[in-house]
Amino acid sequence: MSIEPIITFKAGICDLDVSAVPPTSANPPRVKPKPTPGYIYLYSEDELIHFCWRPRSAPLTEPELDLVMVPSDGSFTPYKQSTANGRIFVLKFSSSSQRYLFWLQSKSQHERGNPSYFSPRDLKLGEIVHTLLQGEEVDVSHEIANLPSGPGGGDDDETMEDVEGVDHDPNHNHGGSSGGAGMDATGGDIREEGQESREGGADGGRAATASSDPSQVVQEFLRSLQGGQGSRAEDPERPFTTLPDLLPPSTTIPLIESADQKLADHLLSFLPPALLLLAQDIDDVSAVDTNPETAQAALQSLDLSQKKDILRRVLRSPQFTQSLGSLTVALRDGGLPSISEALKVPVENGGFMRRGGVPLGGGDAVEAFLEGIRRQVKEKNDSMETD
Numbered sequence: 001m002s003i004e005p006i007i008t009f010k011a012g013i014c015d016l017d018v019s020a021v022p023p024t025s026a027n028p029p030r031v032k033p034k035p036t037p038g039y040i041y042l043y044s045e046d047e048l049i050h051f052c053w054r055p056r057s058a059p060l061t062e063p064e065l066d067l068v069m070v071p072s073d074g075s076f077t078p079y080k081q082s083t084a085n086g087r088i089f090v091l092k093f094s095s096s097s098q099r100y101l102f103w104l105q106s107k108s109q110h111e112r113g114n115p116s117y118f119s120p121r122d123l124k125l126g127e128i129v130h131t132l133l134q135g136e137e138v139d140v141s142h143e144i145a146n147l148p149s150g151p152g153g154g155d156d157d158e159t160m161e162d163v164e165g166v167d168h169d170p171n172h173n174h175g176g177s178s179g180g181a182g183m184d185a186t187g188g189d190i191r192e193e194g195q196e197s198r199e200g201g202a203d204g205g206r207a208a209t210a211s212s213d214p215s216q217v218v219q220e221f222l223r224s225l226q227g228g229q230g231s232r233a234e235d236p237e238r239p240f241t242t243l244p245d246l247l248p249p250s251t252t253i254p255l256i257e258s259a260d261q262k263l264a265d266h267l268l269s270f271l272p273p274a275l276l277l278l279a280q281d282i283d284d285v286s287a288v289d290t291n292p293e294t295a296q297a298a299l300q301s302l303d304l305s306q307k308k309d310i311l312r313r314v315l316r317s318p319q320f321t322q323s324l325g326s327l328t329v330a331l332r333d334g335g336l337p338s339i340s341e342a343l344k345v346p347v348e349n350g351g352f353m354r355r356g357g358v359p360l361g362g363g364d365a366v367e368a369f370l371e372g373i374r375r376q377v378k379e380k381n382d383s384m385e386t387d
Contacts, residue, residue: 003060006049006132007140008041009125013053013065014088014101031079033086033103038064040102042132049132051091053102065100067091067318070326071135076126078118086115089126095325095332096244120148240363243324246370252315256308264307268299275310276302331366334359340372347372 013036016029037056041063042049051074052063067074072094079090079101087104104125110117124147131138259267268276273295302310314320330339336351337359347368352359360368 003043005041005043005060007128007144008039010037010105011040011053011089011102012036012038012105014103016101031081031085031088031101033088037105040129042129049135051133053100065318068322069133070095070322070329071133073322073325073329074133076130076133078123078126087118087122089129093325095328096242096321098244098321098325124148240367241370242328242366244321244328247324249316253312256311256315259304259308259311261304261307264304264311265299267311268307271310271314273298275314328366331369332362334361334365336360336365336369340369345369345372346376 013034015032015034017032038053039056041052041054041060043052044050049069049071051065051067051069053065054060054063058064075092075094076089077092079088087108089102089104091100091102093099104122108115108117109119109121124143128138128140128143132140256264256267273292276295276298299307327339336347338351339345340347340351348371351365351368359365
């Protein structure tokens with residue numbers, strides 16, 4: 001797969017040390033920046049933004065972290081806790097409590113080298129990423145070219161790899177298959193790399209816009225719910241839960257480990273047919289015609305351990321977590337009536353408030369959805385016992 005990053009910049013990943021004492025608001029967990037040199041980069045695929053991090057030694061196509069971002073679900077903002085030492089940004093989600101911390105690895109622009117000083121350049125870079133995650137159009141070429149300069153008139157970074165856009169030139173010398181920014185950056189002027197494709201906001205220079213791709217359905221649905229028109233806002237004192245928090249791998253994987261053939265086949269029936277070929281010795285799954293007959297043949301050729309392996313990989317994937325997150329966002333923002341109807345989950349009062357015909361929102365909507373599922377399962381079990 002060919003990847004053309006929208007933007008790439010130096011950053012390392014951080015851990016939160018919660019081993020010493022239980023974290024509280026008065027005593028937050030200590031931030032531990034990991035020393036591995038790395039890059040954050042964003043690219044667009046199927047009209048959705050991917051937020052990625054990779055070590056500089058790893059190829060562009062092998063990120064250690066690859067998150068599919070639902071528009072407006074993620075935010076990228078400075079992390080200014082007292083326990084942070086360095087220019088640290090936090091990637092948070094409105095649909096879950098999951099978060100990732102990153103520290104900028106370009107040199108500090110503070111005149112005395114204060115490692116925690118956010119320069120105007122740092123803040124603008126974070127603003128570009130945050131805006132892209134909202135699903136808004138950004139002329140990345142223009143924004144990069146106009147990033148505030150450092151004290152010496154440059155970016156105060158010896159290799160000039162601080163921020164890069166897309167490099168589309170096939171004849172460009174990338175200096176190897178790993179490391180570097182963008183497509184393994186050369187350290188040249190960022191305004192020259194990928195200039196042609198970024199000019200005037202062409203593909204690669206702007207965030208993706210809507211098309212006829214199937215993923216547009218998800219985006220358009222979420223956009224239609226933005227703004228909370230008519231939906232009930234979540235009570236900050238009663239956030240209830242999120243689907244990613246409710247269904248982490250620690251909860252779902254034990255179910256897979258104890259599954260029999262019937263349950264495994266039932267769960268696999270909900271997956272795209274191409275995923276059934278993951279356990280096959282096939283070089284290019286995308287080239288296989290995954291019609292129902294092929295999918296059924298692939299399913300029958302798998303033993304139980306192979307089926308469980310596919311299910312485990314799906315449940316541990318960032319895409320599964322992000323899908324749960326997007327469903328939580330949709331429920332909170334007024335989508336309960338249409339979602340429950342589409343999934344045939346009976347919810348109280350059809351997902352609407354008792355007066356006024358306004359959809360439930362916030363934690364109330366998530367709770368009503370889960371209660372509907374619980375009631376549906378109980379009724380099914382009661383019916384089986386009766387029969």
